[in-house]
Amino acid sequence: MAVISYREALNQAMREEMERDPDVFIMGEEVGHYNGAYKVTQGLLQRFSERRIVDAPIAEMGFAGIGVGAAMVGLRPIIEFMTFNFSLVAIDQIINNAAKIYQMSGGQFHVPIVFRGPGGPAVQVGSQHSQALESFYAHVPGLKVVMPSTAIDAKGLLKSAIRDDNPVVFIEGETLYNTTWEVPAADAGELLIPIGQADVKREGSDITLIAWSKMVWTCLEAAKELANDGIECEVVDPRTLRPLDVDTLAASVQKTGRCVIVEIGWPVAGFGAEVAYQMQRHCMDALDAPIERVTSDDVPMPYAKNLEDEVQPQVKDVIAAVKRALYLE
């Protein structure tokens, strides 16, 4: 095993898949000569040349659409959004074209494409650059939506996403790039994690915490603190929001009888509401308390650091929710 960062894991995944399949290419702003705004594509230009690592001008709608067209005729594009905030100017290409062409064409054309990049709030970049948009993409049939929380998940899921024959929206944690995790050494052969499988990140018997991307780390930290008070949290990471692995999530809630869903995005119609609905539907009899949700405040993200921290879910907020669900407060 080798300890690598989330950033390196993504880089390895793309490098390995590009070596494996000549139809895979990367297109996006600053992905080549600049090695990526967040250095995720570090070194790939030197390795694969400008033909396969394509620096694009600022035209997300244009190059996202170019990816869709190229995918329709058999290439396997990886379209990088410098951040998913900028996917909003390209969202029509993702929703009306990428997600629907397989259906509109009666199954004749499929669109094997990955839209990837960092998502979720960053640090002090203001409301236009700090938002979690996963619930938009998770809403749309024809898409798959993946949000890895750890380096190993990032690598294994990105490789699967690149091999998937459907459009995959792959949202990386903007603040997770430097986090590390144990990953089999690159030469240890294929590391593939199937899309659509949740992962129990921590076992526990008292309550289930469901979270994805950065919030998994927040939940693990809260679980550690709560363990000191003898409260054992099970932390379940869906990893893929669409399709959602309801069975694994429900099994945990059936076991613990309590559930807290933690997301960094906005509360109203956030993906956590869908998870809550699924859990109450599959586990109503097992539930010993109402399902709790912890989300960011229902506001555009402020710039000042102290306000930013107030707005986003913190360990203390998760702990408070757990205690509410356990009627300890």
Add this chain to the structure above:
Amino acid sequence: MAVISYREALNQAMREEMERDPDVFIMGEEVGHYNGAYKVTQGLLQRFSERRIVDAPIAEMGFAGIGVGAAMVGLRPIIEFMTFNFSLVAIDQIINNAAKIYQMSGGQFHVPIVFRGPGGPAVQVGSQHSQALESFYAHVPGLKVVMPSTAIDAKGLLKSAIRDDNPVVFIEGETLYNTTWEVPAADAGELLIPIGQADVKREGSDITLIAWSKMVWTCLEAAKELANDGIECEVVDPRTLRPLDVDTLAASVQKTGRCVIVEIGWPVAGFGAEVAYQMQRHCMDALDAPIERVTSDDVPMPYAKNLEDEVQPQVKDVIAAVKRALYLE
């Protein structure tokens, strides 16, 4: 009282508000000389001239943004999207500008603008032209989202939306324009319905049906049939999705102990999931059965009429859900 159509109600609302306030203007494709693709702006060009009824070329991002800029300096634009399907190419203007400028400017600039047009599936126009996008907009703080089901709500709420100092996403039922309802005669003075108030469209004691826009009609029909079997449904129409009138919805569910949420959009992370979460949170102890949701199938809309009907929620689907919630099947 006069019986007018949903279309006429919208037309009256805009006409009355434009007579009242010279800063209100309408901009969109075919709104003037063509009298609106769905004839909602019929006659307004003759009444108000090209200065205030502005035919725009096909550039939604551009004219939505022009509306935002004009609103920042004090005008009150009504931006018509020929259908909300096309709002996807302008969504960045709505989410990153309209919804956030009040916050980004520290409260200095507000954006009194209405984005309106038909939304939801139409008839046999295919997946790119048949989708319900309300859960996207309802997710975003800084916006208000209104979805009237009847002519009277359409008129009263559009007038309130035009007078509101915040950006309002006003989604009309593409298949409701010809529906009629009793409305005070135009000269009977102001008809204003406050944004954020749900409305009980039918009283009943056995179960609560929550639905908005076209689905209200489907629920009323189902309620009528169920009444024949002695099942009394209460049909509650939030009318506004953001802010959501949770109190009125919860009061009904508290009363009936059962809840079916019906929406025409996609199931995963649809707005109905948020409603379900709120109801389980506020009414858990009162609930005698799991909350049921009726939605369209999780697919892009097919073209063929028979398949389209299969995909969308029908009266029989609502009836089946009600019976499940009442453990009658």
Add this chain to the structure above:
Amino acid sequence: MTTPDSVRVEPDDPAEVVETTVEELAPLYRQMLAIRRLEEASAKAYSTGKIGGFLHLIIGQEAVCVGAIAATQSDDYVVATYREHGHAYAKGVPARPILAELYGKKTGLVKGLGGSMHLFDKKTSFLGGYGIVGGHVPIAAGAAFASKYRNDGRVTLCFFGEGASTIGGFAEGLALAALWKLPVVLICENNQYSMGTPLYRSLAVEDVSLRALAHGMARDRFDGDDVIKVKRRIGEAIERARTTGEPTLIEVVTYRFRGHSMSDPGLYRTKDEVEEWKRRDPLNRCRQRLVDLGIKDADLESLEADVKTEIEDAVKFAEDSPVADEYFPYVVKE
């Protein structure tokens, strides 16, 4: 510069006669005629409620898609709008599955899932009809990108209306095609109206081809009445794309005889204006040219009888086919 008439200005001599032969022209006339009859059959079915939704007919514009696609190789890609029945037919899609699709039948080209606006055919490299104005231009650039990536020598034709020239998707597709020298020919079918909006209300300058200037892209602009002229002029651009990889922006001035869609009465145009253009009907012009070139009456008659049978057969096929019956298998590819 912005009068309703300026667009009619014909860059080159309208009297100009482009050389051709019966052998070259007859098959193109046959295609144009078949498309005309196919559209008329759809209109009839629509008015009797057998076809629903939006139905956008290309009657009057047939010379553009037929002439342009006649200049392609069979494996070249074509990307079009919601007004694409003619483009699909010209690309080689038979009338039967096209009409069956409009009827929403299981035997439809895309199984009744796409309908009139979304015809797709992998066999003939027809990459589809799209409903979001301008959204398909980047897709066409993407197919061309793939051809450049693989160096497969294919060229992509992208058709769109003049109304699309103001939207971002077109602007970005154009800019990227120029920057990366993608082998795509962007063909603006300027039928002078975007729904009910005449050119002068949507364009500051009524010349879409000028958009190429800022990108150093080759451009052309001409009248689309003569199918052979269309074939020659667009052929030059296709040749350029195939040999040098350079894209071209082409504006072809044409006219739709019907409303924007079946539900549009088209009241925004004067009867005289429509009549004037009907007198210029590219279909009649093509037929007359064949006669002038000395086509045998018998040949012409059999060709026309042939088309009649083909479309009648397609109608019967559509009518008799079973309704569409499945959609779940076509959401996610396993």
Add this chain to the structure above:
Amino acid sequence: MTTPDSVRVEPDDPAEVVETTVEELAPLYRQMLAIRRLEEASAKAYSTGKIGGFLHLIIGQEAVCVGAIAATQSDDYVVATYREHGHAYAKGVPARPILAELYGKKTGLVKGLGGSMHLFDKKTSFLGGYGIVGGHVPIAAGAAFASKYRNDGRVTLCFFGEGASTIGGFAEGLALAALWKLPVVLICENNQYSMGTPLYRSLAVEDVSLRALAHGMARDRFDGDDVIKVKRRIGEAIERARTTGEPTLIEVVTYRFRGHSMSDPGLYRTKDEVEEWKRRDPLNRCRQRLVDLGIKDADLESLEADVKTEIEDAVKFAEDSPVADEYFPYVVKE
């Protein structure tokens, strides 16, 4: 046409000297100097962790915003990007609230809610700094639309980088401004890099002003080293907008001395290239011109001392101010 150098081609004689006086130039020099010092102070605070997030400095480009805004009337609107500290200052926003905003303080221009990329000031008609490339161009067109609607005689200036010229928001804003003749001046600050991307990798033709041609829009393009020249040339466009309502697209060639943002080392540029441009520093050029025009040493000294005090005071103000403390009141206007 697509070599990295071609953009440096100066349309008009670089030796050209634009007439001015000490009275006109001194205040502009003062603004440029204050902006330079303000940016340096921000950089310092950033490197000590007192400012977070993205910090985009305009050092090297000061002559553009200062010259352009010097040609406006006080109630004209200005819309800018995330690289807008200088524009806000030139519009009349004091250094104190700007710096306090960067520090995330309650006394910040927008209460610590917007930060470096989102300065807004209603008092001076500064309509804001925006973070989505191109997204603010339609907003500027909208302010101009309002001026036309009310016939209030105001003109809107919209600043953006050359990297924005490929995105749809810019294309649509441009097309609508031209079509509706909106009194807006679109000013492209071509600093020759879009983050790490040089012109030749983002533009097929390295001349953004050409985008105006297809719309019959007036255009201009010149070197932005001389603040007076900027004021005169943009003044012409402002005059045109005010009197005829006609928009103009202007490209000003300039250069940023620092990286794209504080986190960008800017390794994509050679030391020599950067040095060459620093030798052309518009700030020094302006100071030299003042000396040539015979400004009194005492006046120059007191002006510079004055700026020093102003910025030091602003830093102290920012440091001593309380942190931001509320955000809920600014989501929905009651």
